[in-house]
Amino acid sequence: MQVVVFIFYLLLVSFIITIIPFFKKSGINKWTLIVLFVVKLLTGIAYGLFYTLPKYNTGSDTWRFYRLSISETKWLLSSPLSFAKDLFYHGYANAGNLFKGENTYWNDLKSNLFVKIMALFNVLSGSSYYVNIIFFNFLFLFGLVALAKLLFSIYADRKPHILFGIFLLPSTLFWCSGIHKDGLILSAIGVAIYCFWNLLNQKISIKYILLNLLSFLIIFSLRSYILFALIPALLCWFLSKRFGKQKALIFISVYLIGLIAFFAIPGFFPSINLPLFLSAKRQEFLQLQSGSLISDSVLSPTLSGFFSFLPEAIDMAFFRPHVTEMKSFFYVPAIIENLLLLVLITVCFLRRKTDMNITPALLCLIAFALSVLLICGYTVPFTGAIVRYRSLVLPLLVTPLLCIANFSFYTKNSKLRK
Numbered sequence: 001m002q003v004v005v006f007i008f009y010l011l012l013v014s015f016i017i018t019i020i021p022f023f024k025k026s027g028i029n030k031w032t033l034i035v036l037f038v039v040k041l042l043t044g045i046a047y048g049l050f051y052t053l054p055k056y057n058t059g060s061d062t063w064r065f066y067r068l069s070i071s072e073t074k075w076l077l078s079s080p081l082s083f084a085k086d087l088f089y090h091g092y093a094n095a096g097n098l099f100k101g102e103n104t105y106w107n108d109l110k111s112n113l114f115v116k117i118m119a120l121f122n123v124l125s126g127s128s129y130y131v132n133i134i135f136f137n138f139l140f141l142f143g144l145v146a147l148a149k150l151l152f153s154i155y156a157d158r159k160p161h162i163l164f165g166i167f168l169l170p171s172t173l174f175w176c177s178g179i180h181k182d183g184l185i186l187s188a189i190g191v192a193i194y195c196f197w198n199l200l201n202q203k204i205s206i207k208y209i210l211l212n213l214l215s216f217l218i219i220f221s222l223r224s225y226i227l228f229a230l231i232p233a234l235l236c237w238f239l240s241k242r243f244g245k246q247k248a249l250i251f252i253s254v255y256l257i258g259l260i261a262f263f264a265i266p267g268f269f270p271s272i273n274l275p276l277f278l279s280a281k282r283q284e285f286l287q288l289q290s291g292s293l294i295s296d297s298v299l300s301p302t303l304s305g306f307f308s309f310l311p312e313a314i315d316m317a318f319f320r321p322h323v324t325e326m327k328s329f330f331y332v333p334a335i336i337e338n339l340l341l342l343v344l345i346t347v348c349f350l351r352r353k354t355d356m357n358i359t360p361a362l363l364c365l366i367a368f369a370l371s372v373l374l375i376c377g378y379t380v381p382f383t384g385a386i387v388r389y390r391s392l393v394l395p396l397l398v399t400p401l402l403c404i405a406n407f408s409f410y411t412k413n414s415k416l417r418k
Helices: 001-020 028-052 063-078 080-090 105-125 129-154 156-167 172-173 181-201 206-222 224-242 244-268 274-286 304-318 329-351 360-379 383-391 394-404 412-417
Strands: none
Touching: 001 028, 001 063, 001 080, 001 105, 001 129, 028 063, 028 129, 028 156, 028 172, 063 129, 063 412, 080 412, 105 129, 105 181, 105 206, 129 156, 129 181, 129 394, 156 360, 156 383, 156 412, 172 181, 172 329, 172 383, 172 394, 181 206, 181 224, 181 360, 244 274, 244 360, 274 304, 274 360, 274 383, 304 360, 304 383, 304 412, 329 383, 329 394, 360 394
């Protein structure tokens, strides 16, 4: 029976995709979009099956969220008002510090919100995990298409590169297609950036303002540091739009001021100690048990501590897992992806298209992605975890690089030799 329900919703959602104006005007052929959607569905199913394996099932968030959602659905059907109000209450003595990493309302909000969303989907799916994959990936699709639309408007001749970078990067496809927070966060990031782009280039629109705020709220609720990394990038984009000739200087200045503030603010407001928060976050990770631990180095919450830790953070964010660290077959895609990223960065430096305009939008995506990657490099000590956390923003780094890289080795000299 579940197979029949799955096929029904697959056909229904695929049809809905073809008639929604946002998708119809995306610049992506409807059959191409449906194929990409189905690829994400199949990957989401593989994700769910992967976490049924005995080695990975214990502590699996995706199935834990699903089990929690079953009782939440019963609560929703019996008392919808209480179900909704519960999201705004907490069982702690107080809500806790926003930057405290565990046992606080703010930390648990990300899981609670996600379980509530799945409980809503259970009503339609009959509490089927695999049917829910269809609904989640339908939501995920909006942000990915939004990013594609933005980049199509800038680099119309690079559509295949853009579609590959946004939809088909192996790690992003895997981690952001399953039932987990990652796909929803990436979608919210895409919608937020797309709405911001429209607000910069069109008249002020209430629709885009509300969608932007909703996207910010989702990002903040599910992973707050992502929003804190996104805001400076958007600010640079806004200032570059106003003072276009100084875009490089604007990005450098804003991030330099932000870096100074990062270490200076705790001296004036001890309760807002971001270096200590990142240091504590790393300690929380180190307390977990995992066979993919790379380093148990302690991050000192000082300027010198962060500076001395920088090489390790860069290595963790961009180069792990190393070829020599291959512990299982599942490391292979991540290793290949790292090597291809290095090749892509090298090509961009050596053979960037000379007529390619590097816009503030492109710089925004790259700056934001690098910020998140460095935060992950400083806090995450596990190979398995870094691959997952990195996948969330990898399209925002890789796709711009694919747009500006010159893959043609055909030159005037080669033409003359023929």
